[in-house]
Amino acid sequence: MKRPSLALRCLVLLYVAALLGVPLVFVFQQAFSHGWAALWAALHDHAMDEAILLTAKVVVLAVPLNVFFGIGASLWIVRHPSRISHVLDVLIDIPLAISPIVVGLILELAYAQNGWFGSTFSKLGWKVMFSLPGIVVASIFVSLPLVSRQVIPLLREIGDHQEQTAATLGAKPTRIFFTITLRSIAWACAYGVTLTLARVIGEYGAVLIVSGNIAMLTQTLTLNIGANFENFNGYQGFVGALLLALVSVLVLVVIGVARHRLERKRHDSFA
């Protein structure tokens, strides 16, 4: 194949630089603009630290739940297809199709104190909206398809002959799941987990609505960054953005490795 012309290559690089490179460099430059001491102090900003802690809590709760659901739904859809599982297959994609703001509003309608289930929950003393559970539910909702969309095609491709062979060798279903199925989809899961992680950490719209955005209480890191910019505290905002950017770079590296491994797996598939 002919190499693309020099002009075209320059155009592509410029495009990527303008969209990704320059803003990223700008974030770093702003965050370091007041020197190390100021950066150190900003990193110890009380509201931001609380926000980081909350985001970490959300990640710890939402990511495993999403992986659990994603693998379960994928197995159901691929291995036991039925009318209900077909409906599920379609429903899983809804979060990709609707705006996070709408997700937030739907959840508020459902879980607010005068909402559909919210009234029942508040009688039981459970507070979903404007607290951690609401943020977790919103995070799971927006990242719902990210694991299963990686796992489903791989499950289809590998088929069920390996699992059935393991059964004839005497293995029980749980053993087959852990030694054959999970091993086969491990890298697809890892890829899905990093996508989920990035999405949960970076989510803004849905979380903004369900959390109420109360500093020190229900403010995640992204909300904290937004609030700092709105309150003319731009420097603090850039420090938060720097942290998010570093997480993104880390996620990109992990995704790169996972995807590489996944593609190698696919190339290893047999004629």
Added chain:
Amino acid sequence: MTVSLDGVSKSFGHLLVLDDITDVFAEGEMTALLGPSGSGKSTLLRIIAGLTPLDSGRVLLSGRDVTKAPARDRHIGFCFQDYAPFRHLSVFGNIAYGLKVQRIPRAQRKAQVDELLGLVRLEEFADRYPHQLSGGQRQRMALARALAIKPDVLLLDEPFGALDAQVRGELRSWVRSLQRELGITTILVTHDQSEAMEIADRLVILNDGKIEQAGKPSFVYDHPATDFVAGFLGPITTLWGIDYRPHELELALDGDEGEKGTVTEVVRLGFEVRVVLTNQTSESTWVQLTHDQAKALNPVVGQKFVVRPRAQNLVHNDATSREARPID
């Protein structure tokens, strides 16, 4: 161990795949389930293994009813056509899988796997991964993995289907001698009649979910119970409206007891020579000659011969010769 099927039926939706199959696969015997695609042979194999539930009937292993037993409790080795290697495990890990399930201690496990590696001649490949193996090596690995649990019965689904012709021939005779050596009851599924004739002690020919005929390969070949079996196992030709194997006819330069015909075509296929003759009423018959026979007669197009049967005609539409074994 004997495998008995008692009135096994199976439908997928409205499609009846197996229709009241009753047969017995004897201890130590190698049986080929032979039939065209869609005849239900693979489904029957999966039912014996417990991988597909049946609609009605029973599966018995040496008299023990395993119809409702899951695959893991049947102690039956199964090899898929695609060999289904565990991709993330080495050759050693693949073969050791069943032994690990049985909680056999590590040292003993290693000894057993090493022995199996020797049996399937993969000693050098213990640390390789399936994608680093050739098709034939993968097949031998799958066989060793199935044999590791010392199964009572071995089931092979189209075991040589995905291999090229040369490897297929070698593996076929190797599998045959291995099976004899181990004396394990084996059922293999194939759509290749020459493979079935070569490898099996007994053929079971399936068509449309029914047993068309069963018996020793040579017997079934010479005494097919139905037109389907006759045509499926080998070429047939007609003389005086009766079916014959083309090699069961002979040519003579003259004689009374035969049909006079003119040679219209001579095809040489290495050892075999096909001679097509047409009689006065334009009915054609073809005769299969060996190279030597053809040399002696030297048939050429336009030459006149007498065609006559060498042996008794072939097809018996006789239900009693179908030979599917009843259950005691």
